[in-house]
Amino acid sequence: MIKITINGKELEVNEGTTILDAAKLVNIKIPTLCYTPDLPPWASCGICIVRMAGSAKMVRACTTACENNMKIITHDPEIISVRRTVLELILSNHPDDCLQCPRNHSCELQDLASEFGIREAPFKKVKNDIPIDDSNPSIVLCPEKCIRCGRCVKVCQDVQNVWALEFLGRGIKGKIASAADAPLGESPCIKCGQCSAHCPVGAIYERDDTVKVWSALQNAQMHPVVQIAPAVRVALAEEFGLPPGTVFTKKIYAALRKLGFKTVFDTNFSADLTIMEEGTELVKRLNDKNSAIPLITSCCPAWVDYLEKYFPDLIPHFSTAKSPQQMMGAMIKAYWAGKAGVDPAKVYSVSVMPCTAKKWEIKRNDDMKSAGHGYDVDIVITTRELARMIKQAGIEILKLDDEEADSPLGPYTGAGTIFGVTGGVMEAAVRSAYYLITKKEMPDINFLPARGIEGVKVGEVDIAGTKVRIAVAHQMGNIEAVMEEIRAAKAAKKEMPYQFIEVMACRGGCIGGGGQPYGCTDEIRKQRSNGIYADDEKSQYRCSHQNPFINQVYKEFLGEPGGHKAHELLHTKYTERPLYLK
Numbered sequence: 001m002i003k004i005t006i007n008g009k010e011l012e013v014n015e016g017t018t019i020l021d022a023a024k025l026v027n028i029k030i031p032t033l034c035y036t037p038d039l040p041p042w043a044s045c046g047i048c049i050v051r052m053a054g055s056a057k058m059v060r061a062c063t064t065a066c067e068n069n070m071k072i073i074t075h076d077p078e079i080i081s082v083r084r085t086v087l088e089l090i091l092s093n094h095p096d097d098c099l100q101c102p103r104n105h106s107c108e109l110q111d112l113a114s115e116f117g118i119r120e121a122p123f124k125k126v127k128n129d130i131p132i133d134d135s136n137p138s139i140v141l142c143p144e145k146c147i148r149c150g151r152c153v154k155v156c157q158d159v160q161n162v163w164a165l166e167f168l169g170r171g172i173k174g175k176i177a178s179a180a181d182a183p184l185g186e187s188p189c190i191k192c193g194q195c196s197a198h199c200p201v202g203a204i205y206e207r208d209d210t211v212k213v214w215s216a217l218q219n220a221q222m223h224p225v226v227q228i229a230p231a232v233r234v235a236l237a238e239e240f241g242l243p244p245g246t247v248f249t250k251k252i253y254a255a256l257r258k259l260g261f262k263t264v265f266d267t268n269f270s271a272d273l274t275i276m277e278e279g280t281e282l283v284k285r286l287n288d289k290n291s292a293i294p295l296i297t298s299c300c301p302a303w304v305d306y307l308e309k310y311f312p313d314l315i316p317h318f319s320t321a322k323s324p325q326q327m328m329g330a331m332i333k334a335y336w337a338g339k340a341g342v343d344p345a346k347v348y349s350v351s352v353m354p355c356t357a358k359k360w361e362i363k364r365n366d367d368m369k370s371a372g373h374g375y376d377v378d379i380v381i382t383t384r385e386l387a388r389m390i391k392q393a394g395i396e397i398l399k400l401d402d403e404e405a406d407s408p409l410g411p412y413t414g415a416g417t418i419f420g421v422t423g424g425v426m427e428a429a430v431r432s433a434y435y436l437i438t439k440k441e442m443p444d445i446n447f448l449p450a451r452g453i454e455g456v457k458v459g460e461v462d463i464a465g466t467k468v469r470i471a472v473a474h475q476m477g478n479i480e481a482v483m484e485e486i487r488a489a490k491a492a493k494k495e496m497p498y499q500f501i502e503v504m505a506c507r508g509g510c511i512g513g514g515g516q517p518y519g520c521t522d523e524i525r526k527q528r529s530n531g532i533y534a535d536d537e538k539s540q541y542r543c544s545h546q547n548p549f550i551n552q553v554y555k556e557f558l559g560e561p562g563g564h565k566a567h568e569l570l571h572t573k574y575t576e577r578p579l580y581l582k
Contacts, residue, residue, distance in 0.1 A: 003068060019065075049061070050074045089123060094145060136183075152199050161479075164178055193382075206514070225265065226256050226265070231354040231513060244527040270331065272413055276432065294496055306505065322367070353380050354420070361380075423450030426502040
């Protein structure tokens with residue numbers, strides 16, 4: 001511990017603590033723009049400058065470590081003047097179309113300009129007039145609005161290890177662009193959306209599909225059906241002023257019906273369905289010495305895209321089970337429509353997801369048309385897009401009475417809920433795989449080795465004397481090491497280090513997806529995770545195989561898990577993809 005003084009207030013901090021973090025301990029807010037607690041600081045913007053008492057030299061609080069007996073001044077007229085000038089310079093190179101910007105009212109630059117009372121433009125306006133890049137099915141790049149904070153590059157290169165974004169040029173002519181200045185849709189981008197989630201302004205944002213959804217809702221000839229993902233229920237409330245992790249699923253159902261959806265389903269149900277298919281696949285592979293072990297999960301589309309580009313040699317290890325979103329889409333048009341007497345050709349299937357890559361997944365290949373009525377899922381909107389629609393419709397969601405999802409594709413188990421957090425797919429699969437092998441319920445279904453925020457988690461589960469080694473990896477930059485272990489074992493013809501591997505592209509899993517409310521940090525991920533596990537704990541059924549409606553669907557329509565009809569509708573294949581499209 002060392003002693004420092006901030007604005008005359010003495011305190012003790014751990015050695016190595018930055019001035020920015022030390023100021024937070026005494027409730028002093030130092031303004032920042034390039035900084036986010038979700039990424040390592042790199043002092044790009046210069047707005048967080050402070051100085052030492054008795055010195056004219058200014059330092060950047062986000063990267064400067066406290067030293068013993070340091071006397072820090074965070075605010076005085078000169079510091080405030082410098083910060084205002086930095087903002088004015090940034091604004092001189094920034095468009096003024098705030099009303100049309102997708103980040104209006106959620107823009108960090110806009111907030112700071114308001115806080116500093118910037119009413120005039122003392123510097124000449126210099127605009128770069130760089131065209132919008134909308135070549136990507138999930139993400140839109142608007143380089144003209146880039147403030148060169150570097151967040152998107154940091155998260156794409158250092159956190160996700162994708163390297164689809166980089167800075168080109170220098171100074172005022174510098175810009176953010178996809179690798180080699182190719183269109184973003186032709187780059188190595190895996191559509192995870194972490195760049196858009198970390199951008200402080202409107203330079204990168206998700207493709208907005210709400211107009212298409214409104215059009216379908218207003219079309220009397222269509223039957224709009226909607227599903228919501230597990231992670232949506234613990235994040236949407238943030239857009240309406242409630243704490244992260246607040247679960248108000250039944251109010252979401254009510255709001256969706258208010259918007260005009262005629263039928264409301266829950267992706268948690270098809271997460272249970274995924275476990276039945278993937279769990280059956282795991283059991284078969286464990287019993288077949290000639291099968292590709294380890295089995296690797298396939299519910300995350302950004303991870304699917306990454307594997308097809310970077311690890312195509314490991315495609316045989318990928319589970320053929322579709323994601324819950326795609327299974328639900330197929331079941332809506334192939335099973336539910338006939339059961340409900342609705343023409344499947346008139347079903348407009350909408351998916352609400354925490355993920356921008358899901359926008360790409362719905363047209364990933366022809367397997368996404370398995371029900372035979374166009375694409376199984378017609379459109380995907382993110383958690384942020386749903387929040388905007390609810391606000392546009394004037395719906396006071398917090399005042400709505402609770403409602404239930406429609407049957408039979410709505411009721412779910414706790415295992416379906418935990419799909420939304422890293423380790424959840426693994427834990428849900430272990431719960432049911434144990435039963436499928438032993439015909440007994442797992443003594444303790446809380447599989448703790450799969451939980452937590454560590455980048456790679458490993459563990460072992462004993463299933464009737466058979467030791468199954470597992471690995472859980474999230475945040476794309478953590479994945480390579482695990483995959484290289486598999487490659488090395490294959491090359492050396494050694495026993496595989498794991499039998500089952502779960503991968504999620506985003507840190508924390510879907511709760512930290514690229515389409516979730518802005519400002520996600522590890523603390524917020526923890527709160528959202530707690531909401532997920534609380535929803536699991538209170539569920540009547542906590543294992544996918546216990547869901548009576550899952551059993552009904554197999555009995556009435558699918559036959560058995562892993563059977564012929566299940567494979568036609570609920571499974572897919574993978575193909576090597578080039579890093580750069582031509």
